[in-house]
Amino acid sequence: MSALAALLRRDIRVALRVGGGALIGMLFFLTVVVLMPFALGPDLALLRRLGPAILWLGAMLASLLTLDRLFLADSEDGSLDLLVMSRTPLELTCATKAVAHWLTAGVPLIVITPALGLLLNLDLLATAAVALTLIAGTPALTFTGMIGAALAVTLHRGGLLLAVIVVPLSIPVLIFGVAASTAAITGPLSFGTPFSILCALSLASFVIGPFAAAACLRQRMD
Amino acid sequence: MRGGREVFCGLDFAVSAGTALAVTGRNGAGKTSLLRLIAGLLPAADGKVVLHGGEGELTLAEQAHYLGHRDALKPALTVMENLLFFRDFPGGTMSDPETALNAVGLNAIAHLPAAYLSAGQRRRLSIARLLVLRRPLWLLDEPTAALDAAGQTAFAGLMAHHLAEGGLIVAATHGPLGIPATTLHIGPAIEAVP
Numbered sequence: 001m002s003a004l005a006a007l008l009r010r011d012i013r014v015a016l017r018v019g020g021g022a023l024i025g026m027l028f029f030l031t032v033v034v035l036m037p038f039a040l041g042p043d044l045a046l047l048r049r050l051g052p053a054i055l056w057l058g059a060m061l062a063s064l065l066t067l068d069r070l071f072l073a074d075s076e077d078g079s080l081d082l083l084v085m086s087r088t089p090l091e092l093t094c095a096t097k098a099v100a101h102w103l104t105a106g107v108p109l110i111v112i113t114p115a116l117g118l119l120l121n122l123d124l125l126a127t128a129a130v131a132l133t134l135i136a137g138t139p140a141l142t143f144t145g146m147i148g149a150a151l152a153v154t155l156h157r158g159g160l161l162l163a164v165i166v167v168p169l170s171i172p173v174l175i176f177g178v179a180a181s182t183a184a185i186t187g188p189l190s191f192g193t194p195f196s197i198l199c200a201l202s203l204a205s206f207v208i209g210p211f212a213a214a215a216c217l218r219q220r221m222d
Numbered sequence: 223m224r225g226g227r228e229v230f231c232g233l234d235f236a237v238s239a240g241t242a243l244a245v246t247g248r249n250g251a252g253k254t255s256l257l258r259l260i261a262g263l264l265p266a267a268d269g270k271v272v273l274h275g276g277e278g279e280l281t282l283a284e285q286a287h288y289l290g291h292r293d294a295l296k297p298a299l300t301v302m303e304n305l306l307f308f309r310d311f312p313g314g315t316m317s318d319p320e321t322a323l324n325a326v327g328l329n330a331i332a333h334l335p336a337a338y339l340s341a342g343q344r345r346r347l348s349i350a351r352l353l354v355l356r357r358p359l360w361l362l363d364e365p366t367a368a369l370d371a372a373g374q375t376a377f378a379g380l381m382a383h384h385l386a387e388g389g390l391i392v393a394a395t396h397g398p399l400g401i402p403a404t405t406l407h408i409g410p411a412i413e414a415v416p
Contacts, residue, residue: 003310003311003312003313004308005310006306006310006311007307007311009307010296010299010307010311013299013303014296014298014299017298017299020296020298037282037370041282052229076292077262077292077293077294077295077296078290078291078292078293078294079294079296081263081290081292081294082294082308082311082312083264083311084263084290084312084361085261085263085284085286085288085312086284086312087280087284087312087313087314088311088313097293118408160319
């Protein structure tokens, strides 16, 4: 356990210090959401209707933005060799890195969501609903994105490829995330159904993501 | 095999406890490939590497240190934070990080971010990684590159100490290691320059 704690501590520190990914994702999210009302115009009803979709899209792109460095940075500076030669199973290592990424790239997005909800004319309940769906859904984005991040290491300069591979895997999360938020705000569907599916997607990605990523990293050895 | 090309074949060698093997050969002969193959970072097309008398349940890679060209340092972390990660994550018998930093002469800058280190200091920090975590097999890829003369002498002393404790060293090198070692030459014999 202390090995995983050491990895978690290192990844969080690297992300939070100068040049780390945590701030970049948050600034990107902020930019997208702040610009949207200017692009759409001062139609409050329209903003309110599109709000959840804008927040979700911003969160998804922001987490994709920092995801491609998840394994690539370690591969470039040689620490991936160290991770592979460790006595900790590679699957657990991958899962820990994903948790660290979520804590530094996913959680800050959720934290600033209430402030951004104001800009999109969302009331307290609607903002809470979006934040709740983000809490349930962003781990799925990280854990499925991790597979693409591991593939990007295998294929050198695979940054663009990451988007092509990861985006289709993230589409279900986006659909059910937005559906659950919209259901909570306008109805008529119940909030529970899409939200349960969203949680299921997250849980499934916890299982599949680390194993798939570890398998990709083992294939890297050529 | 690297990129579909056969790098070397028919290599057969043994290193016994307390001895060192120096791997030599011209650039591109496959010295690094051999070390990475031993470390389990490259698949072998044929043949295998066996460690006798190690801890039976661990793979060879889990009992080896690999010191490559890339030094696995995170520039944003301090020297000490980098070293503590090297100690806590890979698994093995840990020892005191202060002592290791003293041994490589970096104790005065333990609080400095690794981004500010020179090439030689980065190399010294990598060497400290070998000391904070005890693993029997050291795989060293041109370990003395970027080290100054004093550093090379000090490192030879550390290697000799590791061998005296029954450790193994396989080092790819162009220059002398500073310790007694048998030599394995990869590739065709060096052609005499006319």
